[in-house]
Amino acid sequence: MKRDGWTGGVLVLALAVAMIGILLPSPAHAQKNVTSTYDMRIRGYVQMNVTWDSDENTGDGANSLRTFAPVKGSAEEGRETLRWGAFRTRLAVDVRGADVWGAKSRAYIETDFDGFQDGNTAAHTPRLRHAWMRFDWPQFYVLIGQTTMLFTSAVGSAAELSGVTSGARGDITGGSRNRTPQIQIGTSIPMMGAKLDLAGSIARNSADARQGDTVLNDSGARAITPAVSAIATATVKLFGRDAVFSGSWFRGEETFICTTITATCTAKTEADVNNNGLSFEWLLPLGPAIPGIGAFDFRGNYFTGENMDRVMSLGGVTSTTPTSNPSEIQADGWWAEIVLEINKNFTVFAGMGRMEADTGDTIKAGGTQVEENEGKWVAAQYQQGPFLLEVLYGFDLETTRLATATGVRTDTDAQALHFIFRYRF
Numbered sequence: 001m002k003r004d005g006w007t008g009g010v011l012v013l014a015l016a017v018a019m020i021g022i023l024l025p026s027p028a029h030a031q032k033n034v035t036s037t038y039d040m041r042i043r044g045y046v047q048m049n050v051t052w053d054s055d056e057n058t059g060d061g062a063n064s065l066r067t068f069a070p071v072k073g074s075a076e077e078g079r080e081t082l083r084w085g086a087f088r089t090r091l092a093v094d095v096r097g098a099d100v101w102g103a104k105s106r107a108y109i110e111t112d113f114d115g116f117q118d119g120n121t122a123a124h125t126p127r128l129r130h131a132w133m134r135f136d137w138p139q140f141y142v143l144i145g146q147t148t149m150l151f152t153s154a155v156g157s158a159a160e161l162s163g164v165t166s167g168a169r170g171d172i173t174g175g176s177r178n179r180t181p182q183i184q185i186g187t188s189i190p191m192m193g194a195k196l197d198l199a200g201s202i203a204r205n206s207a208d209a210r211q212g213d214t215v216l217n218d219s220g221a222r223a224i225t226p227a228v229s230a231i232a233t234a235t236v237k238l239f240g241r242d243a244v245f246s247g248s249w250f251r252g253e254e255t256f257i258c259t260t261i262t263a264t265c266t267a268k269t270e271a272d273v274n275n276n277g278l279s280f281e282w283l284l285p286l287g288p289a290i291p292g293i294g295a296f297d298f299r300g301n302y303f304t305g306e307n308m309d310r311v312m313s314l315g316g317v318t319s320t321t322p323t324s325n326p327s328e329i330q331a332d333g334w335w336a337e338i339v340l341e342i343n344k345n346f347t348v349f350a351g352m353g354r355m356e357a358d359t360g361d362t363i364k365a366g367g368t369q370v371e372e373n374e375g376k377w378v379a380a381q382y383q384q385g386p387f388l389l390e391v392l393y394g395f396d397l398e399t400t401r402l403a404t405a406t407g408v409r410t411d412t413d414a415q416a417l418h419f420i421f422r423y424r425f
Contacts, residue, residue, distance in 0.1 A: 037098040044091040044110075045386075045424040049161075051083045054415040061114065063088045063420075064162040065377070065392075067313055068370060069399035069412040077412065087113040087124040088162070103135035103142075129179060143184040150184070150201050150229040151311065154246035155281040155299050158339045158349045159379055160390050160420050178311060180204050180227075194236035202226040205252035205275065227252035227275065241285040241295065250277035250308070256322045264323055271322035277305035277312070294343065300336035300351075313373060314357040318364040329361040345383055352376040363404045371409065372400035390420040 049063040056076035057066045062085035070076040092110035099105065108130055115127035132145025182203030189196045205227040231248035252275035258265035279301060286296035306328035309316035315331025318324070335353030342348065354374040362369045379392035398413040 039096040041094045042092070043094060043425065045089065045422050046086070047088045047090070047420065047422045048084070048086045049088065050419040050421075051085075052417040053081045053083070055079060055412075056081045057083075057414075057416075061085060061087070061162075063114070065375065065394050065418070066397060066414060066416060068373060069397055069414040071401070072410045072412045084122075086122075087117075089113055090129070092130070100135060103137045106134045106136070108132055108134070140185060140187040143182075143186075146179055146181045147184075149178045149180055149182075149203065149250070149311075150199055150231040151248045151250040151277055152279040152281060152301060152303060153248065154231065154233045155244055155283045155301060157299075157335070157337055157351060158347060158381070159351075159377070159392055160381070160388065160422065161379075161392050161418050194234065197233040197235070198231075200228070200230040202228055205254060222255045222257065223253040223272075225253050239285045239288045239295075241297070242283070243285055244281070244283040246279075246281040248277075248279045248281075250305075250311075251275065254307075256320050256326060258322060265321070269322050271326050273307055273317050273326055273328055275305070275307045276328070277303065277308045279303040293340075295341045297339050297341075298336070299339065300334060302332075302334045304330070304332045306330045312355060314355045314370060316365075318361065318366075327361070327364065329365065330358040332356055347381045347383075348379070350376075350378040359402070362402055366404050368401050368403050370399055371402040372398075374398050386424045388420070388422040388424070390418070390422075392418040392420075394418070 047063075049061075051062040053066065055070040056079040057070075058076060059068065060066045062083035090110060090112045092108065095107040097105040097107065109128075110130040111126045112129055113124040113126055115125035117124050128146065130145075130147050132143055132147045134141060134143045180203045182201045184199055184201040186197065186199030189198070203226055205223060227250065229248065229250045231246060233244060233246040236243050254273055254275065256271045256273070258267065258269050261267055280303075281299075281301045283297060283299040286298055289295035303312060305312055305315050307315060307317050308331070309329075312331055312333060314333070315329045317326045317328055319326040333353065333355035335351060337349055337351030339347065339349040352375065354372070356372045357370070359371065362371050375394055375397040377392055377394045379390060382389045394416045396413055397415065398411060400409055400411050402409050
C-alpha cells in the first residue's frame with residue numbers, strides 16, 4: 001500500500017481550512033447577525049459581622065446566633081470572645097434567557113465565602129449556595145438545581161443574622177434555610193384578591209448530617225429514595241399589607257451501615273430510619289400603620305419532627321449503629337417575633353423561640369443529650385439606600401442537657417451582641 005507521506009498532512013490541513021472557510025462567516029457578517037438572547041445581571045452584597053460572645057463559641061460562625069449554650073464546667077464557659085468575619089459576603093449571577101418550550105427561562109448561581117477556612121486566618125474559600133434553572137409557564141413552573149428546601153421556607157425573621165430562624169444545621173429557634181439539589185414544581189392560584197401558592201419537590205435528603213463514611217461520595221442520605229417535600233402558602237391583603245399563612249411537610253429516609261466490620265456488624269448489616277417534619281408559619285399585620293409610630297406585624301412558626309436535627313437543632317436518632325436498633329427522636333418547637341417598621345429606614349423587633357426533644361426518646365440515645373433549647377433577641381435595623389446596619393442582642397440563650405443514666409439536668413446560658421454591616425449591589 002502506498003503511504004501518503006507528507007501529502008496526507010497537507011490534505012488534512014487543506015480540508016480543515018476549507019471547512020473553516022465554509023462554516024465561519026466573515027467578521028462583518030457575523031457582527032451584523034449575532035445578537036445575545038440572554039440578560040445577565042450581577043448582584044450580591046458585601047457584609048461584615050462583628051460578634052461579642054459571653055462564652056466562647058466554637059460551633060458557630062461570627063455571622064450566626066449560637067446554636068447551643070456551652071457545656072457546664074467546660075473551658076468555653078465564661079470565656080468572653082470578640083469575633084469578626086466578612087465571609088457571608090455574597091455574589092450572584094442572574095440570567096434571563098430565551099423562551100424554552102413556551103416557558104420563560106432563567107438560571108441563577110449564588111456563592112458566599114463561608115467554605116473552608118485556611119487555618120486561623122481570615123481566608124475563606126467560596127461556597128456554592130444556589131445553582132438552579134427555572135422554566136415558567138403561565139400556569140406553573142419547574143425548577144431544577146440546588147436551592148432552599150421548601151420545608152419552613154415561607155416566613156422568616158426580620159433579622160439578617162443567620163441562626164435566628166435559619167441556619168445551615170438548625171439553630172436555637174429551629175426553622176430551615178437548608179439548601180439541597182432538587183426538582184421543584186409549583187403553581188400560583190389567584191383567589192379573589194388573594195393567592196394560593198402550591199409547590200412540591202423531590203430532593204437529595206439534607207435533613208441529616210451523620211453519614212460519616214468516606215465511601216459515600218455525596219452529602220445526602222444513604223437511601224435509594226429521595227426526600228419529598230410540599231408547601232402551601234396563602235397570601236391575602238390585610239390593612240394594606242400581605243398576611244401570609246403557610247403549611248409545609250417533609251419526609252426522607254436514611255440507611256445506617258457498619259463503619260467498623262465485626263462478626264455481628266457485617267458489611268451487609270443495615271438499618272433504616274425516617275425523617276419526618278411538619279410546620280405551620282404565619283405573618284400577620286397587626287392593624288393599619290399608626291401615624292408617627294409605624295406598622296406592626298406578628299410572625300412565627302410552629303414545627304414538629306422526627307430525626308430532623310439538622311433542620312430543627314434537636315430531634316436526631318437514638319443511635320447510628322444498625323445493630324443498636326436506631327429509632328427517631330421527636331422534637332417540637334416554635335419561634336415568634338413582633339416587628340415594628342417605623343419607616344423605610346428604621347425597623348425594630350423582638351422575638352423568642354424554644355425547642356424541646358421528647359424525653360423518652362432522648363433517654364434511649366444514652367449519654368448526655370441536649371433536651372431543651374431556647375433563646376430571646378431584640379434588634380434594630382437602619383437602612384439607607386444600599387447600606388444596612390443591624391444590631392442584635394441575643395440573651396437567655398439557654399440549653400438544658402440531660403444525663404440519661406442519672407436523670408440529672410444541667411442548665412447553662414449565654415449572651416451575644418451582633419453587629420452586621422452590609423452594602424447591597
